[in-house]
Amino acid sequence: MSIARTVPGSRAPASDVDPFSIEFFEDPHRIHGELREAGPVVWLSRYRVHAVARYAEVHAVLNDWRTFCSSRGVGMDDYATGKPWRPRSLVLETDPPEHDRARAVLNKVLSPAAMKRLREGFTAAAERKVDELLERGSFDAIPDLAEAYPLSVFPDALGMPQEGREHVLPYAAVVFNSFGPDNDLRREALADAAPHMAWVAESCQRGSLAPGGFGAGIHAATDTGEITPEEAPLLVRSLFSAGVDTTVNGIGAAVYCLARFPDQWRKLRAEPSLARAAFEEAVRFESPVQTFFRTTTRPVEIGGVEVGEGEKVLMFLGAANRDPRRWERPDEYDIARRTSGHVGFGSGVHMCVGQLLARLEGEVLLGAMARKIDSIEITGPVRRRYNNTLRGLASLPITVEA
Amino acid sequence: MPNIVFVHPDGAREELEIAEGTSLMQGATAQGIDGIVAECGGNCMCATCHVYVEPSQLALLPAMSEEEDALLDGTASERQPNSRLSCQISVTPALDGLLVNLPERQV
Numbered sequence A: 001m002s003i004a005r006t007v008p009g010s011r012a013p014a015s016d017v018d019p020f021s022i023e024f025f026e027d028p029h030r031i032h033g034e035l036r037e038a039g040p041v042v043w044l045s046r047y048r049v050h051a052v053a054r055y056a057e058v059h060a061v062l063n064d065w066r067t068f069c070s071s072r073g074v075g076m077d078d079y080a081t082g083k084p085w086r087p088r089s090l091v092l093e094t095d096p097p098e099h100d101r102a103r104a105v106l107n108k109v110l111s112p113a114a115m116k117r118l119r120e121g122f123t124a125a126a127e128r129k130v131d132e133l134l135e136r137g138s139f140d141a142i143p144d145l146a147e148a149y150p151l152s153v154f155p156d157a158l159g160m161p162q163e164g165r166e167h168v169l170p171y172a173a174v175v176f177n178s179f180g181p182d183n184d185l186r187r188e189a190l191a192d193a194a195p196h197m198a199w200v201a202e203s204c205q206r207g208s209l210a211p212g213g214f215g216a217g218i219h220a221a222t223d224t225g226e227i228t229p230e231e232a233p234l235l236v237r238s239l240f241s242a243g244v245d246t247t248v249n250g251i252g253a254a255v256y257c258l259a260r261f262p263d264q265w266r267k268l269r270a271e272p273s274l275a276r277a278a279f280e281e282a283v284r285f286e287s288p289v290q291t292f293f294r295t296t297t298r299p300v301e302i303g304g305v306e307v308g309e310g311e312k313v314l315m316f317l318g319a320a321n322r323d324p325r326r327w328e329r330p331d332e333y334d335i336a337r338r339t340s341g342h343v344g345f346g347s348g349v350h351m352c353v354g355q356l357l358a359r360l361e362g363e364v365l366l367g368a369m370a371r372k373i374d375s376i377e378i379t380g381p382v383r384r385r386y387n388n389t390l391r392g393l394a395s396l397p398i399t400v401e402a
Numbered sequence B: 001m002p003n004i005v006f007v008h009p010d011g012a013r014e015e016l017e018i019a020e021g022t023s024l025m026q027g028a029t030a031q032g033i034d035g036i037v038a039e040c041g042g043n044c045m046c047a048t049c050h051v052y053v054e055p056s057q058l059a060l061l062p063a064m065s066e067e068e069d070a071l072l073d074g075t076a077s078e079r080q081p082n083s084r085l086s087c088q089i090s091v092t093p094a095l096d097g098l099l100v101n102l103p104e105r106q107v
Ligand code: HEM
Pocket: A070, A074, A091, A092, A093, A103, A110, A238, A239, A242, A243, A244, A246, A247, A249, A250, A251, A283, A287, A288, A289, A292, A317, A343, A344, A345, A346, A347, A349, A350, A351, A352, A353, A354, A355, A357, A358
């Protein structure tokens, strides 16, 4: 990477790095560090956007929706100048007060009280999954564990139709690739998107969703007038988009950490009640959701650099979560760390509405592993999966012993 | 700085000075207190910063938002009439001497 002092278009230090390239995905940490050191805001010359990589600036941008809006899209595309590839999300891609109305409905469906009702069933499913995998001994922890566990609980909790669930992960891959630039990943994802989009659109209708699930709960909010019947399917769609692939990569990150750092695994084995903290620290350490954009609503100064109105600003959540200005020993996975304040789930009005559900899944699964599994060993080549927003693995061959 | 007294479930007392304008949660976690988890970092989204406020001092606190009220229905330790979320209480000079009890569990 070359960092020039100034460039036309911005007074920020410039970088020609491509944070949506395969080389970057393979090893983002070194370049994250360079971007953090370059300044509080940098100019990505390749895409002609500003970016923030330090914790303080990422946190500040996340917490100022008046200046850094989401309604013009949270990807690189500006909805003010181009048409969104799908109807805009009612929560992710809106600003208050419009955002808050839809968000209140999701808050209720995914509340702490709702999580208490799910805990028992999610725990039992986690124990079954771990027993089954112990029986097998050697397996691929991505498809067989990180994907299989969320897929065994989330679609039923949402009330998804039984038929067609194989569309869930491909659909999410399209959504999270779409936030990136017009690169091969995004073009290929969108080219194959039609069947997944059709299944999701159909599945979000009231009649497709099983009673008692999150989906039915969202539609029930039309009866009280909180949202309109036209809005409900679109709000359900948010859970199809963000409810599975995120936790897949969160759980995958945690298993990868625990397999790589045996001292932390032993600590968890000795004290399984640390399972929730071990998951949370994996979300900080790996940041399964790496980036989101905002668009400025007015000229604004970031760290002494003037950024004009209507400009995209890229937030590196993963870089903020390892900023040495904020974290001690940021590159160490430490399950005893006080992680409060990390931005792996975002911050501010758009902070992840599914965070409690994600933690529940992570906690009960890692808890079951800690109680039942003695050793974890990586036994084959680890392969990364490439996505413009999500960070995670495609393959993690492991062997476990009781 | 206002002085806030935290009482742990085992009766241990911890007195912390917390700057005005800081939330009880921020002030206490920055000083390394055990018993407040604050998973959402103060965004009023997780209910793991639950505290029981000395009943005679409840009136000193800012009013409860609808969001806080709803979250308190899902706390890990049972909600009581004096339950509050510590991330929603901003410290003012009037809170000097406030006494809060920490719950058995946050998650
Ligand atoms: C480890 C797992 C997860 C991670 C790392 C994660 C990460 C995030 C992040 C960073 C945001 C902020 C977006 C922004 O600021 O623009 C977000 C928002 C959101 N997440 Fe998650 N998420 C996870 C799991 C989930 C789950 C399980 C669900 C659904 C049940 C979900 C649904 C949503 C929704 C609907 C939003 C938009 C909220 C809004 O705009 O108000 N997420 N998530």
